[in-house]
Amino acid sequence: xxxxxxxxxxxxxxxxxxxxxxxxxxxxxxxxxxxxxxxxxxxxxxxxxxxxxxxxxxxxxxxxxxxxxxxxxxxxxxxxxxxxxxxxxxxxxxxxxxxxxxxxxxxxxxxxxxxxxxxxxxxxxxxxxxxxxxxxxxxxxxxxxxxxxxxxxxxxxxxxxxxxxxxxxxxxxxxxxxxxxxxxxxxxxxxxxxxxxxxxxxxxxxxxxxxxxxxxxxxxxxxxxxxxxxxxxxxxxxxxxxxxxxxxxxxxxxxxxxxxxxxxxxxxxxxxxxxxxxxxxxxxxxxxxxxxxxxxxxxxxxxxxxxxxxxxxxxxxxxxxxxxxxxxxxxxxxxxxxxxxxxxxxxxxxxxxxxxxxxxxxxxxxxxxx
Amino acid sequence: xxxxxxxxxxxxxxxxxxxxxxxxxxxxxxxxxxxxxxxxxxxxxxxxxxxxxxxxxxxxxxxxxxxxxxxxxxxxxxxxxxxxxxxxxxxxxxxxxxxxxxxxxxxxxxxxxxxxxxxxxxxxxxxxxxxxxxxxxxxxxxxxxxxxxxxxxxxxxxxxxxxxxxxxxxxxxxxxxxxxxxxxxxxxxxxxxxxxxxxxxxxxxxxxxxxxxxxxxxxxxxxxxxxxxxxxxx
Numbered sequence: 141x142x143x144x145x146x147x148x149x150x151x152x153x154x155x156x157x158x159x160x161x162x163x164x165x166x167x168x169x170x171x172x173x174x175x176x177x178x179x180x181x182x183x184x185x186x187x188x189x190x191x192x193x194x195x196x197x198x199x200x201x202x203x204x205x206x207x208x209x210x211x212x213x214x215x216x217x218x219x220x221x222x223x224x225x226x227x228x229x230x231x232x233x234x235x236x237x238x239x240x241x242x243x244x245x246x247x248x249x250x251x252x253x254x255x256x257x258x259x260x261x262x263x264x265x266x267x268x269x270x271x272x273x274x275x276x277x278x279x280x281x282x283x284x285x286x287x288x289x290x291x292x293x294x295x296x297x298x299x300x301x302x303x304x305x306x307x308x309x310x311x312x313x314x315x316x317x318x319x320x321x322x323x324x325x326x327x328x329x330x331x332x333x334x335x336x337x338x339x340x341x342x343x344x345x346x347x348x349x350x351x352x353x354x355x356x357x358x359x360x361x362x363x364x365x366x367x368x369x370x371x372x373x374x375x376x377x378x379x380x381x382x383x384x385x386x387x388x389x390x391x392x393x394x395x396x397x398x399x400x401x402x403x404x405x406x407x408x409x410x411x412x413x414x415x416x417x418x419x420x421x422x423x424x425x426x427x428x429x430x431x432x433x434x435x436x437x438x439x440x441x442x443x444x445x446x447x448x449x450x451x452x453x454x455x456x457x458x459x460x461x462x463x464x465x466x467x468x469x470x471x472x473x474x475x476x477x478x479x480x481x482x483x484x485x486x487x488x489x490x491x492x493x494x495x496x497x498x499x500x501x502x503x504x505x506x507x508x509x510x
Numbered sequence: 511x512x513x514x515x516x517x518x519x520x521x522x523x524x525x526x527x528x529x530x531x532x533x534x535x536x537x538x539x540x541x542x543x544x545x546x547x548x549x550x551x552x553x554x555x556x557x558x559x560x561x562x563x564x565x566x567x568x569x570x571x572x573x574x575x576x577x578x579x580x581x582x583x584x585x586x587x588x589x590x591x592x593x594x595x596x597x598x599x600x601x602x603x604x605x606x607x608x609x610x611x612x613x614x615x616x617x618x619x620x621x622x623x624x625x626x627x628x629x630x631x632x633x634x635x636x637x638x639x640x641x642x643x644x645x646x647x648x649x650x651x652x653x654x655x656x657x658x659x660x661x662x663x664x665x666x667x668x669x670x671x672x673x674x675x676x677x678x679x680x681x682x683x684x685x686x687x688x689x690x691x692x693x694x695x696x697x698x699x700x701x702x703x704x705x706x707x708x709x710x711x712x713x714x715x716x717x718x719x720x721x722x723x724x725x726x727x728x729x730x731x732x733x734x735x736x737x738x739x740x741x742x743x744x
Contacts, residue, residue: 185642186641187641187642212641213638213642214641214643214644214645214646214647214650219642219643220639222639224635226633226636226638228640229658239643239645240644240645243643243645243646243649244644289644
């Protein structure tokens, strides 16, 4: 399953010239607002006709301006979840969910009503009206509605952007289940690094209407230069780990990773379960000798692989810890004081409490550690 | 209260005829009303201003002028009237159907305005969402747009009905004032006022007219509330 997009479009003074291909399970289109990611997804959904370009999903051409092809949206079988749910206000939740089913040819229906309702935990809402649902519930129903049309591709346009943190935390696990338990490829638009780091298998980074980078999430997350300046500290290393054991006495979970054991707050996951761990660059300290008498529990030995030259206050250091990269954001002053240079053996130090629910998430099941 | 129900056959005819004319005018103008409101709300085309003006013409012209225009176009010898009579056997002149046509046309701008407003209020992204779920544009209109504009359709229908109940100038010009065929309530009231000693009859019919119009208004409010609750508009 591959998505190929190559689009040129002009809207007022805004130029969109984006090109990418992805065969990931969940491809994130990441970028600040105004970067063109929503236009891009609108073209894939058929809500916007590009001036020129080509869109191909799984070998099927949806748009080809040269060949004069523009498949109308109702024939694309591309599901869409909008930022503001857009449930039909005059129908019950159950009718909303069944809407797409009526228009799906019987031979192409693969989504099972009960399974989807169970997957999204919306069984208790079926008889209700959309007006009586909370923001998080609406969004879950909207996801279910799109799924039940048995789409070949699911697009999600900032589905969490209009929700508060508690509602986001409520929905994220459902999107993870969607990614892991169904076989529908997802294209997910977001401007949140935390969401992208947690959910995406692949990332397309957009800025001012152009694709600036495209690749597996782990690689993109390490490239802090791709992030807006004020959010560079949010980026960092993404480690695919597994639960090694739980330390009940201290309420901690020990994760096994290529970089060594990492202790995080107690996770509600079984031993052996994959966990995707985001180590924010701003949470990592560097020590030149193995520290003693230090409260931080995670001390990972490694060598400096790269130092991003910078003029500002901070520089980014990439530390190679037995093959796994850990990123650290430190001041230029510290770099000078410690005489850090590429090739120097150091220790990356991370406090256990710096891992919260926003950066420990269920890892992608069935995929090799990335 | 007995004097209110104690009507002569002609008066009773006028009441029944008025209701029949108003209901027929309302029902027949609803489908074209929705279609034209939709076109005006959504489409961009050459001559849109002209169409908009044409729809509003009955609102700004003196009713007598509208009636006269109907007479020369839909009368027996009028081009439209002759064509319809010859091919479909539909005759408007000096018939109750002509009264319904006149009333429908007079109420049409009011109906189109109400429906157009409610179509403009529909979130087009809801229609886009229905499209991504596989619904053909026609199905989107029938299953999403139409149900959402029901309150506007009710408002438009009741305005059309009320206008029809009160229409006088165009009707009397087009189809005259024939008791039992084209004499609606306003025409009957007018006849009473032209007769010596007709005051009581005029007052009687006036009161009936008020009751019917108020009843229609109350019924439509109740209906709109019910639909509004069903739509759950936040």
